[in-house]
Structures are given as structure tokens and as C-alpha cells.
Amino acid sequence: MEVFYYLVFGALAAIVAALELAKSGKDRVATSPAFNSFKNNYILVYSLMMSGDWLQGPYVYYLYSQYGFDKGDIGRLFIAGFGSSMLFGTIVGSLADKQGRKRACVTYCITYILSCITKHSPQYKVLMIGRVLGGIATSLLFSAFESWLVAEHNKKGFDPQWLSITFSKAIFLGNGLVAIVAGLFANFLADNMGFGPVAPFDAAACFLAIGMAIILSSWGENYGDSSDSKDLITQFKGAAKAIASDEKIALLGAIQSLFEGSMYTFVFLWTPALSPKDEEIPHGFIFATFMLSSMLGSSIASRLLARKLKVEGYMQIVFSVSAFTLFLPVVTNFLVPPSGEKGGSISLGGCLQLLGFCTFESCVGIFWPSIMKMRSQYIPEEARSTIMNFFRIPLNLFVCVVLYNVNAFPITVMFGMCSIFLLMAAVLQRRLMAVSDLHRSTKAVMMTAEDEPLNP
DSSP states (O other): OOHHHHHHHHHHHHHHHHHHHTOOGGGOOOOOHHHHHHHHHHHHHHHHHHHHHHTTGGGHHHHHHHTTOOHHHHHHHHHHHHHHHHHHHHHHHHHHHHHOHHHHHHHHHHHHHHHHHHTTOOOHHHHHHHHHHHHHHHHHHTTHHHHHHHHHHHHTTOOGGGHHHHHHHHHHIIIIIHHHHHHHHHHIIIIISOOOTTHHHHHHHHHHHHHHHHHHHHOOOOOSOOOTTOOHHHHHHHHHHHHHHOHHHHHHHHHHHHHHHHHHHHHHHHHHHHOTTOOOOOHHHHHHHHHHHHHHHHHHHHHHHHTTOOHHHHHHHHHHHHHHHHHHHHHHHHHSOOOOSSSSSOOHHHHHHHHHHHHHHHHHHHHHHHHHHHHHHHSOGGGHHHHHHHHHHHHHHHHHHHHHTTTTSOHHHHHHHHHHHHHHHHHHHHHHHHHHHHHHHHHHHHHHHHHSOOOO
16 A cells, blocks of 8 residues: 555544644533533443444445445435435434434434344345335434434533533544444454455444443433424424524525535545546545544534634635535646556545545534534424434435436536535525624623613
8 A cells, every 4th residue: 555545644643643632721621520421421322323334334335236236226225225314314303302312312223223134135125125224214313312412411401512522522433433443343344354244234233232222221311392282294394484484594404415415425426536547545544544534623623612613603614625625626637637547556636636535524524513513502402303304305315316317427527516515505604604693693682671770
């Protein structure tokens, strides 16, 4: 493997270590022992849940190909997963608000374990059922756990500012360190131990079962609006009304969909972008480098949030930088002469793009705890899971369209489209900050007027 990959990985590792070791008092928030216990319990469970997800990622496509399915068949399986998340995610999100977030988290574990079990079958219909179950589980993973955390945090009376600590740590570990270790462990089971590509899915089921046991034994239940008078249709109408009547919620949903849509598109495009002429690249090592970049971003986010910087302000910069990094493949395609050699090592253009992609993954690491912080501020508690899954409808629809047409457009067009979406997210983020500031100032004026004594 080329020295370049080691240099990039080593530099990122050194920066992350330096940032973590150099944290000062301004970067740390004084908390209580009760909160630390609560935070550590959640982070443990979240890390187990994410390990169950990350273990599967490197071998999903490979397993399907080993069963003899072609690119088209595999593409339809992936579309089924995102389509399932789009169609059923909102329903299970509403049930989480009504029936309980803890139950929804347990349902995630059971659903994803069943999805892992289906991977033992080479039958296309069984694998399709597994993808549908996986899509439902994904919706629960990205809504029920966060909804439970925010509600339980507030119920216990902890400082709202401390939420950002839990968010940052959960992303740093669950979306960074755990992802790296899970990728290496999956490779160890499938290749080094010779258990084959289904072994990581069995390991994922075990981690999910352990996490479910911890949830059942240590988590309390909380709800959104659990009144019997409200059925699913009423909950949907209430969530839609909240989004339509509050510009801040609508803007937040649009920002999330634009960024995550670009992020998931990037997942499908980075491999052909770095190896357009079938250059030999270490996919696993590059994936680990991306996850390390994400850890760097979450470490930066924890500092920004600890210093109480306005999220709506710095995220405009993050989205703008993201737009530039995903425009790099378009720039290098025109300015850097392509390698004429088929196969071989990564080209100069590929090296530049890899550095840009690492920067993008750092922006992803900043995005997750920051968007969680904004969601905790703007989304009403009674319909939190429902609204969060409403946000995922355009996201999943977008990804399905991209997957279906991935071969219809040149890769530079796809990256250019993502760059435009990220610039739109930056513009909408600026609008959100303006609306939020106006709302705060209006509220402050009203409170001041109420506190003033009446003139005789």
C-alpha cells in the first residue's frame, strides 16, 4: 500500500489525538455524577447499536454478489431498503411517540436482528424481506434513540446545554471509533478467520442483542403524545401542521435532507471517483480514514458546542466547505490530466480528491451533533419521532432516485449536483439563523413588556 495512505491516516490520527489531549477548561463543561452515569449508559447502548449497523456495511454488496446476483438485482435490494425506510419509517416513528420510545428502540434491535438472520438465505425474496426490515430499523435508529435521549434528559432535569456533550461523545465513538473497529473486526471474521461474508451479520446480531438487554434492564419509558384520542392519521396531521406552521422546523428538515442526501450519494460515488480507471485502492483502509476524519469533525464540534457558539452560525461555514469538497472531482476532471494507465496506483487527481473527501467526512462529523442540537431546540417533544421521520421521506426518495439512475449520468454531474445541494443547505441555514434570531428578539421584547410595572 502506498505511503500516501499512511501519511493521511497518520496525520489525521495525530490531529485527533492532539485535539482530545489539548482540551482546556473552556472545552469542558462541569456536570453532575448523575448526568455522567446517564450519559455513559446511553453512549454504551448507542455504540452497540451502531456497531450492529457498521459491521454489516462492508459486506452487504459482497454477500449479495457471492449469492450470484448481478448489479441490477443488488441495486433493487438497496432501493427496497431506502424505499422501506421512506414508506414505513414515518409510521414506526409515530408509533414510537405514542407507544413509547424505549419500546421503539427494542423494536429496532429485534427488527435488525431478523434482518441479519435473512442474510443466511440465498433466496432473493428472503433477502428482499431482510432489506425491508433493515429499512424500518434504520428509521428507528435515527429517530427513536435520539427522541428517547432528549425526553429522558429533560425529564431528569439535567441542564439542556449538557445534551450537546452526549451528542458529541456518541458521534465521536459510535460514528467514528466504533466504525473503524467494526470494519476491522468484520474483515477479521470474514477473511482472516475464514468464516465467510455472513459472519459479520451474525456478530452484528450478537451486539444488537447485548444492547437490547441493557435497554430492557436500565432504560425508563417515555412518550411523545400518548393520548388514546390521537390515532396515527391525527399524529401525521399534527406533525405536518407543525412543519408547515413553523418556518424553523421546515427549514431544519430541508437542511437535513439536502445534506444527508448528498452524504448518502457520496457513499456510492467515492469508489469510482478515486479509481476511474480501475486503480487499485485499499477500500477498507480508506473507509477507516474517512471514519477517522469523522472523529476529527465530532471532536471539533464538541469544542464549538462547549464554548456555546451559535450552531446556526458555524454550520453555514460547514455546508459551504462541504460544497467545495464535493466539487473537487469536477475541478480535477478538467484541470488534472487523467492517468492513461489501466489499473495501477491512485492518480494525482485521486490523491487530491481523497484529501477533499476526508475534509467532507470531517464536516459530516461536525454535522451530526450540531443537527441533533438544533433538533432538540426546534422540534416539539410530543411529535419528535414523527417529525424526524417526516424529514427522512425526501431524503430516502432522493437516494432511491440516485440509485436508480446512478449509471445514467457522468460522475462529475452527480458530484456537481451534490455540491449545489450543499450550497442550498448553507443558504437555508443562514435563513434559519435569521428567523431564529428574530424569534428570540421578539420573545425577549414580550417578556420585558410583561415584567414592566403598569403605569398608574
